[in-house]
Every structure is written in C-alpha cells, then in structure tokens.
Amino acid sequence: MDPTFSADAQVQRLRQHIAATESQLTALKLQLQQAEQAAEIASYLNGAYQGGLAADWRDEICGALQYDTPRPLPEDTWQDGESGGPTSAKWTTDHVSQQRWPLQSEEYKRYGRQMIMPEIGLHGQLRLRSAKVLVVGVGGLGCPAAAYLAGAGVGTLGLMDGDTVEVSNLHRQIAHSSARVGSMKVDSAVEYLRSLNDCVNYESHPHHLTPEKAISTFEQYDLVLDCTDHPTSRYLISDACVLTGKPLVSASALKTEGQLIVLNNPARPPGDASGGPCYRCIFPKPPPAETVLSCGDGGILGPVVGVMGVLQALEAIKLLTAKLPPTDLDWAMDLAADEVPAPAELVRPTMLMFSAYSTPQFRSVRLRSRRAACAVCSTEATITRQNLTSGSLDYVAFCGVTTPIKALATTAQVTATQFSQLPTDGSNVLVDVRDETQYAICALRGSVNVPWTGNADTWLEEAIRVGAVAELGDGRDRYFVCRLGNDSQLAAKAVMDNVLEGRAKDIKGGFRAWREEVDPSWPDY
Amino acid sequence: MTGSIPIAVEFTGGLELLFSNQRKHQVALPASDAEGTPSTVGYLVKWLCENLIKDPRKEMFVLDDSVRPGILVLINDADWELEGEEKYELRANDEIVFVSTLHGG
Numbered sequence: 001m002d003p004t005f006s007a008d009a010q011v012q013r014l015r016q017h018i019a020a021t022e023s024q025l026t027a028l029k030l031q032l033q034q035a036e037q038a039a040e041i042a043s044y045l046n047g048a049y050q051g052g053l054a055a056d057w058r059d060e061i062c063g064a065l066q067y068d069t070p071r072p073l074p075e076d077t078w079q080d081g082e083s084g085g086p087t088s089a090k091w092t093t094d095h096v097s098q099q100r101w102p103l104q105s106e107e108y109k110r111y112g113r114q115m116i117m118p119e120i121g122l123h124g125q126l127r128l129r130s131a132k133v134l135v136v137g138v139g140g141l142g143c144p145a146a147a148y149l150a151g152a153g154v155g156t157l158g159l160m161d162g163d164t165v166e167v168s169n170l171h172r173q174i175a176h177s178s179a180r181v182g183s184m185k186v187d188s189a190v191e192y193l194r195s196l197n198d199c200v201n202y203e204s205h206p207h208h209l210t211p212e213k214a215i216s217t218f219e220q221y222d223l224v225l226d227c228t229d230h231p232t233s234r235y236l237i238s239d240a241c242v243l244t245g246k247p248l249v250s251a252s253a254l255k256t257e258g259q260l261i262v263l264n265n266p267a268r269p270p271g272d273a274s275g276g277p278c279y280r281c282i283f284p285k286p287p288p289a290e291t292v293l294s295c296g297d298g299g300i301l302g303p304v305v306g307v308m309g310v311l312q313a314l315e316a317i318k319l320l321t322a323k324l325p326p327t328d329l330d331w332a333m334d335l336a337a338d339e340v341p342a343p344a345e346l347v348r349p350t351m352l353m354f355s356a357y358s359t360p361q362f363r364s365v366r367l368r369s370r371r372a373a374c375a376v377c378s379t380e381a382t383i384t385r386q387n388l389t390s391g392s393l394d395y396v397a398f399c400g401v402t403t404p405i406k407a408l409a410t411t412a413q414v415t416a417t418q419f420s421q422l423p424t425d426g427s428n429v430l431v432d433v434r435d436e437t438q439y440a441i442c443a444l445r446g447s448v449n450v451p452w453t454g455n456a457d458t459w460l461e462e463a464i465r466v467g468a469v470a471e472l473g474d475g476r477d478r479y480f481v482c483r484l485g486n487d488s489q490l491a492a493k494a495v496m497d498n499v500l501e502g503r504a505k506d507i508k509g510g511f512r513a514w515r516e517e518v519d520p521s522w523p524d525y
Numbered sequence: 526m527t528g529s530i531p532i533a534v535e536f537t538g539g540l541e542l543l544f545s546n547q548r549k550h551q552v553a554l555p556a557s558d559a560e561g562t563p564s565t566v567g568y569l570v571k572w573l574c575e576n577l578i579k580d581p582r583k584e585m586f587v588l589d590d591s592v593r594p595g596i597l598v599l600i601n602d603a604d605w606e607l608e609g610e611e612k613y614e615l616r617a618n619d620e621i622v623f624v625s626t627l628h629g630g
Contacts, residue, residue, distance in 0.1 A: 141630040229630040231595075254629035257538060282604070283626060287595025291585060293539065295629040305630065351597075353624065355537060358548065365622075366603040455581040 102126060107199065111153050124321035125153060131320045132156040134221040136209055136237055138185040139163075140295065140305035141251050141312060142227035143175035148313035150193045150200045154320070157193070158221055160205035161185040172302035209233060212391045214240035223319060225312050226250040229294060231286045231399045238263060238279030239393075242270060242377045243385050249315045250279065251308040254298050256356040258308035261367070262315050264377070265347055271379040273370050277349050281371040289400035304356050311352065407489040412496065413506045416513040419479060428477040431468050433459075433491045438483060442511075442523045452487035456494035469495055478504045485510035529553040530617045532569065534577075538625030540596065543580040550577060554615065566600065567611030569621060586623075597624040 101108070103125065114120045120128075133154050135142045138161040150157055165176040165188050173185075180188040186206040193202060205217065209228075218224060218240045226237045226248060234250065241248040247265040251258060261282065268275025295305075349367040376383040387393055422428055430447040432439055439449040448468040453459040463469040469478060478495055480488040485508055492506040507513070515522035534550045541548045558568050574587055585593065591611075592598055598605040599622040600613055615621075 137630055139630055227630050229628060231628055234628065252627040252630055254539070254627040257627060259538075259624075259627050282597070283595065285594035287626065288584075288588070288593065291593070291595060291625070292628050298539070298629065300629055308630075353537065358537075363602070365599050366607060368604045368606040453580075458581055 120321055127321050128153050129155045132221045133223045133316060134158040135225045135227055136160045137227035138189045140172040140300060141309040143173045144306045144309035145225050145227055145312040146189060146193060147175060148310055149316060150197045152317055154200060156201045156203060158203040158205060159186045159189055160209060162208035172300060172305050209236060211236060211388050211393055215244055215385055215389050218244040218246055223316055224248050225316060231292060232395045234279055236395050239376045239383050239388060242278045243388060247319055249312045251312045253305035253308045254293060254300060256301055256304055258304055258354040260308055260311050260352040270377045270381045275370055276347060277368060277370050278377045280376055281374050282367055286399040289402045307354060405486040405489050407493045408506055412492060413508040415508055416517040419507050420518045428479060430479045430481060433480060433482045433487050441525055452491055459491060460494050460498055469499055471499060479507055481507040482510045484512055528556050530556050530615060532615060533620040535622045538627055540623050540625045543578055543585055545579045563614045565611055566605060566613045595626050
C-alpha cells in the first residue's frame with residue numbers, strides 16, 4: 001500500500017472528524033443559547049407579570065417568543081466576540097425589546113383594548129395571532145364576521161366566495177362598496193380588510209366550495225365559519241368540518257330573524273360520542289326545497305344579518321382564546337385523584353335565536369348531543385373523506401332543487417310587450433298577485449291587488465270577494481302579474497280551472513320582463 | 526273528557542305565517558286524547574293541524590304524519606329530542622316552540 005495514500009486518507013479522516021465535532025459543538029452552543037434565552041424570557045415574564053401570568057400560559061408564550069423572534073445565526077453571535085462563546089453575544093436594544101415582548105409595539109396599541117380584559121389577555125392575543133380561520137361566504141354574515149376577526153388580529157383569515165358584488169348587497173354586506181360593484185366578493189372584502197388591519201394574512205378562495213376541495217381547504221385552518229345561504233353548502237361545510245376535525249360556527253338570517261349554532265365543538269373524530277353535534281345531528285333531513293327562502297325572495301334587514309355575523313366572530317374569538325381543554329392524560333390523572341371535572345367545563349350545545357321584533361329578542365335553547373346514527377359523525381357514518389373528495393356525494397340532489405314553475409301552456413301566456421299593446425278601454429283587468437308591501441312600492445295604474453296565498457282555493461275565494469274575478473264571468477279578460485312570473489301562473493291557472501276558461505292569461509316573466517321589455521324605469525327592487 | 530291544559534305555543538322562523546301571522550298562541554289543549562291517553566307533543570301537533578293552522582298548506586308544517594324536516598321543536602327551551610320527542614307528556618303551562626330553520630346569509 002502506498003504510505004502517502006494512507007497518510008492522506010488519515011488526514012482526510014481527521015479533517016472530517018474535526019468538522020463533525022465542530023458542527024456538533026456549534027449545535028450544542030446553539031442549544032445553550034436557546035436555553036439561556038428561554039431562561040431570560042421566563043425571568044422577563046416573571047418580572048413583567050408579577051405572577052399575573054397563569055402558569056398554563058407560560059410555556060405557550062415562551063413558545064411564541066422563540067417562534068417569532070428572528071434569532072442570529074451562531075456565526076453572527078460570536079464572530080466578533082474575542083472572549084468567545086455565545087454568552088458574550090451582545091443584543092441591540094431593538095433586539096432586546098423584540099426578545100422581551102412577544103408582540104410588536106404596534107400590536108400592543110392595536111389590540112390593547114381587548115388585551116386588558118382577562119378573557120383575552122396576552123395569551124389570548126397570541127392565540128388569535130397564531131390562529132387560521134376560514135370564512136365561507138362573504139355576504140351579509142361573512143362581511144361583519146371577517147371584519148371583527150381581522151380587527152381582533154386573527155393571524156390568517158381565509159375568505160371563500162364565488163360571487164361578485166351587486167348593488168343589492170350593499171345595504172348589509174359592509175365590506176363591499178359602490179365602487180367595487182362587479183368585483184369578486186373575495187377581492188372586494190380583502191381590500192376592505194387590508195385597510196382595516198394589514199397585520200393579518202389574508203387568503204383568497206374566489207370560488208364556491210366544492211365537495212372535492214372541501215377537505216384539503218379546511219385542513220389548512222383551525223376553525224370554520226359558515227356564512228353561506230343555502231342548505232346545500234351548510235351540509236357540505238358541516239360534513240367537511242367533522243371529517244377534518246374543525247369546530248364550526250354556523251349562522252343564518254332571513255327577514256327579521258337569525259340563528260346561531262356552534263357545531264362539532266369539541267371537534268372529536270367520527271364515532272367519538274363526546275364530540276359536539278354536527279349539522280346532520282340537529283337536522284338529519286334537509287327541508288323540502290320549496291320551503292327554503294333566500295334573502296332575495298324573502299327579504300333581509302341589514303342589521304339583523306349583521307348581528308348574526310358579529311356574533312359568529314364573537315363565538316370564534318371565544319373558541320380560539322379558550323383555555324385548552326384538559327388532555328386525556330389530565331383526565332386520567334384527575335380521575336385517579338377522584339376529581340370530577342366541573343360541569344361548567346363541559347360544552348353544552350345550544351342554538352341562539354334572534355328575533356328583531358320579538359320580546360325578548362334573544363333566546364338560547366338547548367340542543368341534543370351527537371346522534372348515534374349520524375351519517376357523518378357516528379360509528380355508523382357513511383360519509384367519509386374518500387367519498388366526499390371523490391365527488392360521489394351529491395349535495396344538490398340531497399337537498400332537492402326547485403324548478404321554475406311551468407303551470408301553464410304557452411297559449412295561456414302573453415309577453416310583457418303584448419300586454420303593453422292591449423287597449424286600455426276596460427275590456428281587460430290586470431290582477432297583481434304580489435304581496436301588499438311590494439304592491440305599495442310600485443304598481444300599474446288600474447291594477448287590482450290580490451296577494452297570492454299559496455293555495456288556489458283560498459286565493460280564488462279572496463279574488464272573487466274583492467271583485468277581481470267575477471264568479472260567472474263578465475266578458476272581460478283577466479291578466480295576472482307578479483314579481484318574476486311564478487305566482488301569477490298559479491293564480492291564472494286557478495282562475496282558468498275554476499272560473500274563466502280561456503279568459504285568464506299570465507304575463508310571462510312578471511314585472512322583471514315588464515322592465516326589460518317595456519318600461520326600463522320600472523323599479524328594480 | 527278530563528278538561529284541558531293550558532299550553533303556550535310559539536311559531537318562529539316564518540312558520541307564524543301559517544298560523545294567522547301570529548307568533549304566540551295560548552291554547553287550551555284537551556288533557557287527554559280520544560282513547561284517554563294523556564296528551565303528548567305528538568297529539569299537540571295533530572291538534573294544531575286540526576284547530577289552529579289557518580293556511581291550507583299544512584304540508585309546510587307536517588309531512589308524512591310528522592313535523593316536517595327543517596322544523597325544530599322545542600319543549601321548554603330544549604330540543605324535543607332531549608325530552609322524548611312526540612311521546613313527551615304535556616304538563617300545564619309547558620312552552621312549545623316550533624322553529625323553522627333559516628338558511629339566508
């Protein structure tokens with residue numbers, strides 16, 4: 001063997017050994033530095049809080065300090081330190097202040113008013129800052145909810161909505177603006193929220209929620225707010241929350257009323273009866289599609305839906321800043337020590353109901369716990385991550401769809417244009433079947449208002465009673481109109497079937513068609 | 526006939542439209558049904574369909590002999606599923622609320 005080669009190899013080996021040992025030493029020095037920092041932080045905290053900081057929070061806050069503070073690399077630490085060793089590292093004043101306080105000075109100012117309350121405190125603010133919340137639906141509920149969550153300093157706020165801003169949204173959807181009509185709601189809301197609080201990381205999801213994407217999206221968040229407006233999305237969001245283990249704050253509103261439920265809280269795996277109920281536990285079957293009324297059809301008072309959205313933000317903040325529930329180990333130790341957890345610790349599922357014109361306006365009712373045969377959160381669950389993500393679950397079919405009413409043959413309908421050309425000589429009668437409130441907003445002169453009652457017999461009785469329809473016929477044609485052309489067909493059919501065969505006609509498309517075809521100035525409410 | 530029991534009935538979430546657009550009703554419910562069985566919430570639902578509902582669209586309230594899906598029944602501020610559902614035997618001055626779930630947002 002070549003002795004030169006052997007010596008070279010030995011040199012090589014020794015170099016490698018020294019490099020490895022140096023790297024180990026560096027790692028040890030870094031660990032020592034971190035341990036010293038932690039000790040220093042603990043002493044700062046002890047000094048700063050004089051024991052006011054609950055022991056439970058200390059580790060968490062120390063964790064936040066270490067996580068957020070940019071730490072100099074080991075080389076930087078002792079590159080100019082002749083005395084050697086990390087203990088001699090000199091921190092700049094800035095650095096010390098950053099080290100000392102877990103929040104930036106701007107954050108103390110911004111969040112101080114909520115932080116000085118024991119319910120939030122420093123630990124709560126740190127919790128909020130590390131939280132990731134997803135708001136599904138950026139409308140009447142989502143706008144105020146997102147605004148308060150952003151204001152409170154939630155670290156990451158995801159916004160999901162596939163709609164664009166319309167003028168008719170603006171009386172209640174406070175994050176949007178007249179200038180942003182036509183923009184994606186998500187973009188509009190992010191613009192508003194950034195101007196409110198730029199410290200928050202906003203994540204845009206400018207599309208509607210789909211079963212295929214629900215799991216992968218929800219997994220990126222700690223908590224979900226259901227701010228949508230249809231049973232289809234409510235079941236989907238609840239299912240995805242159960243399957244990803246996220247608590248869900250769900251609210252809804254219509255006309256002058258609202259409802260709020262915190263679901264899947266505590267979020268436990270399917271089959272664990274100690275978890276909170278999901279939407280399916282409370283409502284195993286969806287309502288018939290024809291009983292589901294949207295804000296566009298039923299109406300909505302801005303502050304009513306606003307109250308519900310604000311309450312969602314409140315519940316979200318309460319959940320995020322709550323003291324951690326005892327771990328299984330704690331429970332075991334408690335039980336060993338013969339200690340029964342206080343009943344107050346248990347989460348009792350409730351629904352909060354708000355009714356603006358009732359006394360009292362708020363009422364909280366007790367709900368059931370998880371349903372033993374629930375399709376998603378029980379041991380008998382049939383809904384799984386796999387069949388949700390594969391798209392094999394049809395939520396639209398599950399909830400049913402309403403098809404546009406087609407009660408009449410085309411021959412029994414006239415267009416708005418045709419109606420506008422009829423003589424106004426008293427040879428025909430226009431019956432407007434919208435409700436009194438809409439009739440009072442705008443009506444055609446000479447029309448008779450007989451609001452559709454939802455039932456042919458009762459409506460016809462009323463129409464005859466007020467003289468809008470003659471029981472035996474009076475030689476005049478009847479034309480029926482409503483807002484969009486659905487109820488008017490049912491009214492025309494009731495008259496045709498029972499009284500005036502061939503002399504009852506429906507104005508196709510109602511007043512919407514009237515505005516589009518005949519009178520552009522007709523109010524578009 | 527064993528007399529009647531006073532029950533407070535309330536409709537919300539739009540259901541009041543089926544009941545003369547009136548939310549709160551004080552009803553005097555027969556204390557027992559035809560067979561002499563004490564009145565239950567199930568009996569109350571039938572009784573409301575026969576005596577109190579003004580709208581002909583009864584299917585908006587009851588479907589297949591049961592309260593339709595999407596309506597929560599509350600017995601003294603608790604989901605009726607905590608109280609035995611329709612088998613719950615009514616007591617004087619019980620408060621029964623029928624809530625239609627809302628979906629708007």
